Amino acid sequence: MRASARVMLYLWYRECLRHAKGHFCRVSVLFCLVFSGCATGKGDVAAQEGVLREICPGFLIRAERDISFSAAEKRLICGDREGKGPQSIAWREIPDWQAKYHFKTFLEERGYFFPEFREDSSGRIVAEIGPRSEVTAVVTQQQLLIEPIEKRRLIVGSVLTPTLLNRLEKTTVDSLQESGYACPEVTAEADPRTGIVRLDARLGQRQNIVAVEESEIESLEEGSLRRYDAFKIGETYDGRLVTLTERRIMNDEVVQGAYFIPRCEPQGVVLRQEVTVGPPRVISVGFGANTEGIVQGRVSWRSTRVGQRASLIDVTLLASTREQSLNAWLEWYYTSTQRWHFLRPFAQLRHQNERPFESLSVRTEAAFVTRGDSRRLGFSASIGPAWNGVRTLRGTGPPDSSIVSLNAALDVISHAFEFYTTSPRTGFRIGLAADFSSRALLSSVTLQSLALNGQALWNFRGYLPPLWVLGFRWSLASTLTPEPENIPAAYRRFLGGTADIRGFGRKELPGNDIGALTSFYADVELRFPSLLPAGVQPFLFFDVGALGSESASLDAPIYLSPGVGARWESPIGIFRGTASHGYSTSGGEGLVNSEGESLYHWQFYLSFGEEF
């Protein structure tokens, strides 16, 4: 870390101590040190200009930063002095000019194009590697301005290397394929002196998808996988939708592998679907973790090709310290002509041990589900009867409840949201769920539950990769009932936790065990995906929520929760950490739980496997 940065951090820490609790400031400093990479002292190394390093005896380089060479590269610079075979003998001595040639070639991969060589007093070659070439501009032909080059971040200003050109070519191909050019050929050239990169392309024609050629899948009807299609035959080719289709197939694990090969024909794009079928049954064990549930375990068994239409059976055991459930369901594709319709019988045994209540429930459901896709979004709608038997072991509500209901749900997800599921940046989704039950129809309580939730993400100016990602999520839910005292605890609404208001503990609000009949929250989060190295993405957020003890009404206070956090796309999954403080419009004094403990506190969350 540079000295000036250390001073700035120290001054900030002192200022922080005046306004906040010490542990917050200490955590923040620790956060900065860990995630900024300064703790490694890389900055100190970079500050040392022109350090002389030895590649091998007789060949030195002077560089600001350490440049490592592979063993094979060193052999081509210094000679193969260790091996004993014919190759080593032939390449034992490398003349100076040849060593310099190899060295220059290797440096080019690292962005150095103008090394200079001299000989020191001992006769050793000293290579001054010179400045790194950076991309100063990308010029291209007009047709490629489908996605403006200005939006390709981390190109201009980046070190010019062959790898960078490869990336630029690939991202350009991707964006062209999203626009209907299925088979473009893109080439990039660069001038290391000026840093100008020139992109040229043979676009071909913008084409529609005219057909999908399927390879035969043993024991399945032809077209069984068409229910996953995000694209439509007859519409303009979009490589992203084709990829989305592949992912949907893979995610359901109907087959071991599936992919499409676009073929550009004069009449349009023909997609050839190649499938590796694989065994039909999958057993899996997975886990995630957060500080709410500590560890979330999941064991599932799935039979992915039941019948000729590849119906699914899934049995999943899900467990955390807060909740355990055993779920079983069938996706039954009952017709060959309407592949996007299916029946879904579902059964669940569930135990919840939350702070305000503990319950055991059995739920069965039979839903008719239909799915579909438009050019920009996909939807899923379901409707069907359900029975839910709830035994409340602790908390408000009757000890046993039997609720027969008609459930309906609608989920709309934009393709962009779905495409970037694991690295959210753009798109939206909206979910609507409704349960209708009545004492007149075998239920122990009359209630109608309505929930509308959604999420929207906005990639500021559409940069690639994103610069800022602004996210919103909201939920409005209410239980309408004439007899609120008979509502089981599991049907009551609580707020607090990583899923809604992060400045409070899980289901900590409204601060009692009774809960509420109506809940609302709206979260806004501003993430900076490219601010820090190593994939660490800091973010700021502000969560707002409110609860209502009556149906379809919200009461004071309004809960507020500003905070900061960081997200890390590690090689093994997503880690998120947040620190926020809960406030309420009624002030901190009234913010206590049923035990009289204050809810006015800092709340920290750390999770593995959760997203905003």
Place this chain on the structure above:
Amino acid sequence: MKRGLIRIGKALAAGALILVVSASILILLVIHWPSIIFNTANIERAAEYARRFGIDLYWKDLDASATPIGAYRSRLSLSFERLCIAGPEAPVRGCFATARVVAIVNFSSWPPRISVLGPVRLKGGSFQWAPEEPQAGASGQVPRAGGEGAGLPWGLPELPSWVRGARLRNIEVEVSSLRLRMVHEPVDLSFRVVSADPTGDDRLPWEFDVSVSGKLPAGNIGQVGGRLTLAEFGRGSGLSGRLNGRIERAFVQIFSEDSEEIPPWLRGLELRECWINLQGTEAAGKLLLECPMKLDMRLPSLKTLTRFELPSEISFKLSANLTVPISLSFSFPLEPSIHGTVDLDLEPIQTDVLRTELDLSARIEGGRVASEVLVDMWVPRFEDLKRLLRESPWAVPAPWNVLKGNVRVASRGEVILAGGARTSLSVMLPFRVESELTSMFQNFNIEGDGKFTWSIPLQEEGPSSALLRADVALDNVKLALPRFNLASAPRFFPDPRIHEQAKAEDPSRADVFTYDIRVRTAKGGPLKLIAGQAKEPVPIQLDLRFARDQPLEGRIKLLEFPLEVLKRKAVLEYASLDLAPRVDESPVSGSVRIEYVDYDVRVLLLGTVGEPQIQLVSEPPLPEADLLSVLLYGRPREELDPEQESSLVSARAAIAERAIGLFSIYVLASTPFESVGYNPETGTFSAKVRLAEGTSLTLGTETGEAGVLGFRKRLGSNWAIRTELLSPFERGRQTISTFLEWSKRY
């Protein structure tokens, strides 16, 4: 009347008699007292008369005497003190300190003739010779060295009849200073001419012993001497003789305008019995030259070639048989009237490292010089050359620098210097290259023929153009590649996509070098490459054509050789690449046979370099997926674990989508791998390969966004990250959940 006529006749007869008598008396007087004519006053009058023709002769003191030495002969003696010549028409300007000329005049014929000339003693001469200032040409060019206007006065004037046939005795002309303003810098010479044998035949041809020394801007002419023969003055006049001497660095000035360019190692040019013959005719002269010379180089030791003992001298013989205009001038381009031959025979240069022979024969005709050049260079011990060049910028690169043997380059071609409106120098050198090099594991025996042509415009500021054509046959070549792991192969060539933009220059003025080189394996044997990945050298037949501004053309074919594919013994039956204008579109084909206990599997390579296509066939036939499973893992699909099954899927996808490059195919085939991945979104193929115990490397994976976008991202054997958006048992869930998951299909 008659009497009157008789009187007149008598008077005339008497007058004639008187005239004859008077003339006879006068002649007798002149014969016996020649000083009455050859006296100082008359000679001064003669000098006064010469001024009318632009020649100013004057002297400080003159002593003239004339003495009769026979009935019809007189001996004339003129002694001048400081005899000078000047004037606009004077060929030279300057003075002799003393001049004494003795001549015997014969009055027996009319007009009287000089029968004997000499002794002539002209001493202390100091002259300047300045031709007319050269006029700048129409193009404004400054004439080159030896250029127009710098003609040498070798065309001798026609002698008057009264001096022709005179005998020559005891001539001695000493010019201590002759300043020639030939080019830009004056040339100072001194010479002495002495008649060769005063006791011999003193009629023409006259022989002189001549010695010349001088100081030139770029060097000295030191003691060039010899015997010259002056055959005859005037019509049919000529000059011949033998010269011996040494010119120190002066010769360079002939070829170099700028004396600063003269390399210091050029020390001198020595003439040995240089025979020169100039014969004049009415319109032209004849130059015959037979001139052995020795070039004294005294080269300094080269810093970069410390072990190389440079030859200190090069001996050669210059022969010429030229017809030249009577007023010879070294104008450029050459006057069309010059024709003849010039030969240059270079004595072989023998050093420890290099043996060279050079022979040049030029024919000059119509202003055109056509030279035939013979060059033969032989490196008898390549290892000596390698050692010599080791520390230099031209060091022999690996893996050739371990070879021993010999290399020969021979050329027999022509250099044409064309005159006329478009003066140019054209070099056309057919050549032949041969090498016989070998080491413990390598061979490099090649034979090549080619032609190098080079055209340089000399007067116009146009571009030069050079063309190298060659046909190189690889007769017996076996070379070792460097050691590297295919999975982490270093980059051997710069990325052609990254280069500095060429500065905009007028293409019509840019020098052009083009080449057209064919490299092929001889019918006898293929090129063999020793590579670590193959147990035996890889035999390659190739026929390639490299040409400037042309895509690489030709064919590369790998012949049958054993190899290991995926840890199994296999045979590469063949593999060929026919290069197309776009390398990516070049068709490839190949076949690898892998023998199993129950199957005979063939991996067929088809398609193009950019989109290679792999086909698997077997005997007995198996489905493709099963074949690939057997090929990759050695067992049927039913026995694969999920990760292997996944790799199989990826491999099939990459193969089907032609995403595996040729190099990756070879890497896969030759390297133990752990898994194969394919990202259909980016078309990126990747393979995780084992480098060494405990270390692995992922090939082909592009860093970036695409790798983390999948719903299900594989991490390794049976492990993946699963992301779920919708779940039937978590209705209304807002957050997206991911799980680190272990799974197994069965």
